[in-house]
Amino acid sequence: MGPWLPEPLVARDDADDPAERTEAVSMALLVVLETLTPLERAVFVLHEVFGYAHTEIAPILDRSPAAVRQLAHRAREHVQARRPRYQADPKVQRQATERFLQAALGADLEALMEILAPDVTLWTDGGGKSKATSALRPIQGADRVARAIAGTTARRPMELDIIYRTVNGDPSAVLFNEDAPFAVMVLDLDPDGHRVRGVYAVTNPDKLAHIDEDD
Secondary structure, three states: OOOOOOOOOEEOOOOOOHHHHHHOOOHHHHHHHOOOOHHHHHHHHHHHHOOOOHHHHHHHHOOOHHHHHHHHHHHHHHHHHHOOOOOOOHHHHHHHHHHHHHHHHOOOHHHHHHHEEEEEEEEEEOOOOOOOOOOOOOEEOHHHHHHHHHHHHOOOOOOOEEEEEEEOOEEEEEEEEOOEEEEEEEEEEOOOOOOEEEEEEEOOHHHHOOOOOOO
16 A cells, blocks of 8 residues: 555665675665566666666567667656756765754654755655555655654654664665664755755565664
C-alpha cells in the first residue's frame, strides 16, 4: 500500500570502503527508475550502470540494437528530466537534514516552510503496516508536506534517538525508538543546497529490520 521506496542501504558516515559508496544508488534515482517501463529500466541499468553496449544488450532482451538504442534514449531523457545529475555536498546535506529534523520533530510549521522548496514532494513507505504512518500517495507542495509532517509528528513516539548515517550514498538520518529502528529519512536538496525538494521516509518495519544502532 502506498508509495514504494527501496530498502535502505545504511553505512557508517566514517565508512572507508570506496566500493560501497560507488555501488550505492541514491534513493531518489531508484524511485525514478521505478517509473520506467521494465524494458527501459533494464536497458538503463545495463547500459548506464554496468556499461554494456547496445549490441550486447539486444540479445539479452531479445530486441534489435536499434530498438535498444531507442529504449536507452527514452529512459535517459526520462531520468534526466526527473532526476537532474546534481549531488549536494555531504556537509551541506547533513546540515540540511539536521535543520529539517529539528523543525519536523518540533512540528514547527514556520521552520518547515522555510526549508521546504515550493515544489517539494514527500514519499512515505510504511508497507501498509498498522504501526507505520504513511500516505497512500506522494504528497506535493510545501504547505501540504509541512502539514503532513506536523500531523505525523503528533502521533510519533515521544522518545526518538537520531543517528546520522550514509543511506544509499547520501548523508541521512536513522531514527530509533527504544533501540529499534523507527524510520529512515533521506532528503533531496535543490541545486543551491538551501531547500529540500524531496523527502523519502521509510517506516516499513520489514525494510528496517536489518538496521542496528551500532552499525
